[in-house]
Amino acid sequence: xxxxxxxxxxxxxxxxxxxxxxxxxxxxxxxxxxxxxxxxxxxxxxxxxxxxxxxxxxxxxxxxxxxxxxxxxxxxxxxxxxxxxxxxxxxxxxxxxxxxxxxxxxxxxxxxxxxxxxxxxxxxxxxxxxxxxxxxxxxxxxxxxxxxxxxxxxxxxxxxxxxxxxxxxxxxxxxxxxxxxxxxxxxxxxxxxxxxxxxxxxxxxxxxxxxxxxxxxxxxxxxxxxxxx
Amino acid sequence: xxxxxxxxxxxxxxxxxxxxxxxxxxxxxxxxxxxxxxxxxxxxxxxxxxxxxxxxxxxxxxxxxxxxxxxxxxxxxxxxxxxxxxxxxxxxxxxxxxxxxxxxxxxxxxxxx
Numbered sequence: 001x002x003x004x005x006x007x008x009x010x011x012x013x014x015x016x017x018x019x020x021x022x023x024x025x026x027x028x029x030x031x032x033x034x035x036x037x038x039x040x041x042x043x044x045x046x047x048x049x050x051x052x053x054x055x056x057x058x059x060x061x062x063x064x065x066x067x068x069x070x071x072x073x074x075x076x077x078x079x080x081x082x083x084x085x086x087x088x089x090x091x092x093x094x095x096x097x098x099x100x101x102x103x104x105x106x107x108x109x110x111x112x113x114x115x116x117x118x119x120x121x122x123x124x125x126x127x128x129x130x131x132x133x134x135x136x137x138x139x140x141x142x143x144x145x146x147x148x149x150x151x152x153x154x155x156x157x158x159x160x161x162x163x164x165x166x167x168x169x170x171x172x173x174x175x176x177x178x179x180x181x182x183x184x185x186x187x188x189x190x191x192x193x194x195x196x197x198x199x200x201x202x203x204x205x206x207x208x209x210x211x212x213x214x215x216x217x218x219x220x221x222x223x224x225x226x227x228x229x
Numbered sequence: 230x231x232x233x234x235x236x237x238x239x240x241x242x243x244x245x246x247x248x249x250x251x252x253x254x255x256x257x258x259x260x261x262x263x264x265x266x267x268x269x270x271x272x273x274x275x276x277x278x279x280x281x282x283x284x285x286x287x288x289x290x291x292x293x294x295x296x297x298x299x300x301x302x303x304x305x306x307x308x309x310x311x312x313x314x315x316x317x318x319x320x321x322x323x324x325x326x327x328x329x330x331x332x333x334x335x336x337x338x339x340x341x342x
Contacts, residue, residue, distance in 0.1 A: 001262070001264075002262075003265075004265055004286060005286050005288050005289060006268075006279075006281065006283070006284070006285035006286035006288075007264060007282065009281070028335060031336075032335045032336070035332065037336045039332075039336065040328075040329060040336055041233055041329075041332075042233070043328050043329075043331070043332040044324070044325045044328040044329045044332065045233070045236050045237065045240060045325075047325065047328035048324045048325050048328070049239075050324075051321060051324045052243045052244055052247065052317055052320070052321055053243065055247045055313070055316075055317055055320075056247070056249065056250035057250045057251070057253070057254045057259070057262075058254075059253055059254035059257040059259030060259060061257040061258065061259060062257070062258050062260075063259060064259065064260055064262050064263045065254045065259045065260070065262050066262055066263075067250075085328075085331060089324055089328050090324050092327075093320055093323045093324055094320070097292055097293055097316075097319065097320065097323065098293050098294065098295065098296050099289065099290075099291030099293075099294040099295060100291075100295075100296070102286075102288070102289065103289045158264070162264050169281065171280070175280070176275075176279045176282075177280050177281040177282065178279055178281055178285075179264065179279070179282070180271065180274075180275045180277075180279050180282075181264075181275075186264070189263045190263060190264070193263060213232070216235065217232035
């Protein structure tokens with residue numbers, strides 16, 4: 001889901017940087033209010049987890065590949081604003097050091113994976129878990145569903161970004177100048193593969209870690225979401 | 230053992246097995262992720278290379294392009310795998326370092342709870 005350089009035209013690249021600048025600013029303010037000093041290592045673990053989980057490319061045999069992002073899991077532990085910062089850190093490192101995702105598309109990639117994903121996933125997690133006990137299956141289920149739809153929402157967002165390019169930028173003869181696929185194909189491909197395969201991986205990863213924490217240290221699941229609004 | 234220590238061990242374990250993220254797709258003949266093709270791959274798919282895409286795609290030369298999988302550490306499978314592993318370590322270290330700095334700055338004026 002890391003959009004490379006050259007797939008999005010200047011309008012889209014500029015627009016998503018313009019959206020992300022205030023998002024990062026607000027995220028910093030929110031996190032400044034809520035992040036306790038003892039939670040700083042958790043923020044670092046969140047960024048590292050997001051980075052490393054994205055290295056596990058899951059193949060569709062003979063087809064494409066994709067990966068989990070971990071954005072919803074970090075949101076469940078630290079709140080969506082902190083997740084935005086943690087995943088953004090991972091995406092910046094991936095783009096600059098490893099060429100995974102373009103620099104021109106970094107605003108868009110952060111919008112999809114560090115903003116849309118944690119917020120949609122976290123909203124679903126809160127909606128489904130309500131005031132259920134921390135160790136309940138309902139909360140585990142909520143985490144899994146949040147992970148699944150958080151990733152699918154990010155994929156939808158990326159599909160729309162890919163898909164508007166041929167409309168925005170083409171030659172007189174109709175050849176695309178950036179991403180060549182129409183909005184229908186791009187959205188179908190991105191949403192389809194994430195609903196069928198990668199969303200389930202995200203669901204399992206998110207639920208597994210939440211399950212582990214339910215047994216190991218339920219306080220990690222309790223304190224933070226209620227203090228971050 | 231403290232939860233944080235266990236989580237760090239989890240990250241370390243994932244770091245050690247990262248080469249699986251390279252080998253498994255390779256073994257199953259899986260291709261590039263959708264929308265992450267090289268200019269040449271696009272030409273095979275749609276018959277031409279979009280003009281601006283070709284220009285802009287080279288705008289940034291990442292120091293460890295493709296997590297070492299493109300042969301930065303050597304071309305054979307073992308070197309690629311090791312390169313991928315090293316890239317994971319470098320990336321995790323960078324993420325941890327930067328997140329720690331951001332976290333320290335942001336959590337500085339915290340009230341006692």
